Amino acid sequence: MNVAMGMVTRSRSRGLVAASQGGGEEPAPPRSREVAAEGRKSHRSLKHQRKTERLHVAYEASSGEKGEGAEPLKVPIWAPQDWQQQLANIRTMRSKKDAPVDQLGAEHCYDPSAPPKVQRYQVLLSLMLSSQTKDQVTAGAMQRLLIRGLTVDSILQTDDSTLGKLIYPVGFWKSKVKFIKQTSAILQQHYDGDIPASVAELVALPGVGPKMAHLAMAVAWGTVSGIAVDTHVHRITNRLRWTKRATKTPEETRTALEEWLPRELWGEINGLLVGFGQQTCLPVHPRCQACLNQALCPAAQGL
Numbered sequence: 001m002n003v004a005m006g007m008v009t010r011s012r013s014r015g016l017v018a019a020s021q022g023g024g025e026e027p028a029p030p031r032s033r034e035v036a037a038e039g040r041k042s043h044r045s046l047k048h049q050r051k052t053e054r055l056h057v058a059y060e061a062s063s064g065e066k067g068e069g070a071e072p073l074k075v076p077i078w079a080p081q082d083w084q085q086q087l088a089n090i091r092t093m094r095s096k097k098d099a100p101v102d103q104l105g106a107e108h109c110y111d112p113s114a115p116p117k118v119q120r121y122q123v124l125l126s127l128m129l130s131s132q133t134k135d136q137v138t139a140g141a142m143q144r145l146l147i148r149g150l151t152v153d154s155i156l157q158t159d160d161s162t163l164g165k166l167i168y169p170v171g172f173w174k175s176k177v178k179f180i181k182q183t184s185a186i187l188q189q190h191y192d193g194d195i196p197a198s199v200a201e202l203v204a205l206p207g208v209g210p211k212m213a214h215l216a217m218a219v220a221w222g223t224v225s226g227i228a229v230d231t232h233v234h235r236i237t238n239r240l241r242w243t244k245r246a247t248k249t250p251e252e253t254r255t256a257l258e259e260w261l262p263r264e265l266w267g268e269i270n271g272l273l274v275g276f277g278q279q280t281c282l283p284v285h286p287r288c289q290a291c292l293n294q295a296l297c298p299a300a301q302g303l
């Protein structure tokens with residue numbers, strides 16, 4: 001049996017919330033190593049140190065100043081120079097939506113005919129499989145699992161050896177077998193086979209990290225809870241100096257980006273930059289000559 005997998009772009013996803021809200025079987029949604037070296041580079045050490053601009057935004061008067069006509073304290077918000085043009089250029093370069101992530105990303109690997117609750121579990125599982133794994137490999141593993149009928153119960157009834165063979169060769173497959181079993185047992189016992197609807201609860205599950213949690217919130221629940229930062233987003237935003245200082249970890253990058261990037265763009269960034277990183281801003285030997293941002297990128301000439 002060939003199980004069709006969902007093919008919905010992340011930006012269109014509204015989340016698989018119907019079942020939990022008593023609605024119909026909405027066939028909604030899913031989608032969405034380098035870097036350590038770049039992460040360790042100080043922005044300051046690069047030849048083309050960027051100038052930054054300061055934006056003045058709305059502010060509030062302190063309690064002691066309210067109503068007294070005093071000049072309120074202005075709080076400047078840092079934002080990288082040229083980020084809007086750089087973002088527009090990346091959107092242009094990504095307009096064909098033909099990167100591996102656009103068709104095979106973890107958020108596309110689910111059975112659209114399954115109940116929403118089951119779809120959400122499948123989304124979470126594909127995200128767990130996707131870490132340190134190419135999209136093509138994750139999609140293959142998910143296809144093998146879906147053919148057998150992928151639910152919390154089916155996974156718990158599958159022995160570890162069989163599960164390992166089904167998901168191999170995803171990265172760290174042995175550990176993932178253990179995490180998938182543990183997480184599935186928790187979901188069965190505490191969430192009636194569904195997945196939790198908060199980042200805090202999701203990251204408490206074995207094998208689920210912040211990037212997976214934010215993507216699961218966006219894809220499965222239709223809620224943008226934060227910027228999902230993987231190695232592509234981490235690498236590219238450091239190259240473009242979208243963080244005020246060089247960051248060393250994806251979590252550090254997420255915090256730095258969320259300080260200035262308008263919230264309405266948070267849900268778009270992961271899919272946009274992952275595909276850009278797969279096709280143009282490669283981990284090694286990025287294709288700067290073909291990049292519309294070459295003249296605006298402080299890292300272009302250093303690579």
Ligand code: SF4
Binds near residue numbers: 281
């Ligand atoms: S110019 Fe090169 S390093 Fe800079 S964003 Fe483009 S591909 Fe990446």
